[in-house]
Amino acid sequence: MHDDVIRVTSDNVVKPKGEIMIVYFSSISNNTHRFMQKLNLPNLRIPYYEDEKLEVNQDYVLITPTYAGGGNITAGAVPKQVIKFLNDKTNRSFCRGVIASGNTNFGDTYAIAGPIISKKLQVPLLYQFELLGTEHDLIEIKNILINFWKE
Template identity: 40%
Template sequence: MSSPDIFYWSSSSRNTERFVEKICANGMMGVRIGPSSRSQIIARPFVLITPTYGDHDGVGAVPKPVVRFLNDPQNRAHLVGVIGGGNRNFGAMFGFGAKVIAQKCEVPVLHRFELAGTPEDVDIVQNGLARFAPLQAPAPSEMALAV
């Protein structure tokens, strides 16, 4: 069993990118979603890591490049879970983009982290993904890392 690949979007703050670099330090593969992500077609199980954008009502919570990436049916079909970044200052909207994606794509939110994540966040995600069976997705309760 190997871990699923990681695809991520990171803004100019690079918080999500720094988090992915930390969790991929043990050999996992992280691939950045490009601004014109329609050309990225994924043919294997993957976990998506995305920050949350938008206002206090959650409008625009999912970054546009992520929306374009997930608009491809093949990419959606291979998505097995989502991890959301954000800022706890936004209260109920913390990690809201991951919740939106999880609901629309019918996958679990595996974890949420603040800014570039803590060492504990990195451990939780690394350990959770190492247990992940990408070819036979377990029930969402078995996949949940921490929310």
């Protein structure tokens, strides 16, 4: 299910310009938010409430949790707030990659929001991590982002 995502080594990957920026979504559980605090890189949070809007005018990598039921159920895997954010043409145009969290208990739908977004936007899936992430995940993601932004 994850074999056809875009890899960073692809010729058609648009590398980000400017400073590192992460746009992320975290539900009211704040799991992704706590991860972002530990990551300690420049970031913007997609609003939880629908009446709030975020507009981004610079290259960024998206970090999102996955809401999927496991098995072959992928409906609702990408949070509605992320869909709304990406439905804005400008926001979508600056997305250069995606990182997703998930729960390995859900098997093939583990962190499936990442591959779904990668395929839809034609951007690379940079990393997937479980739930709150580990110290290893923090180090890996920092290294991936630093290298991804290199010219």
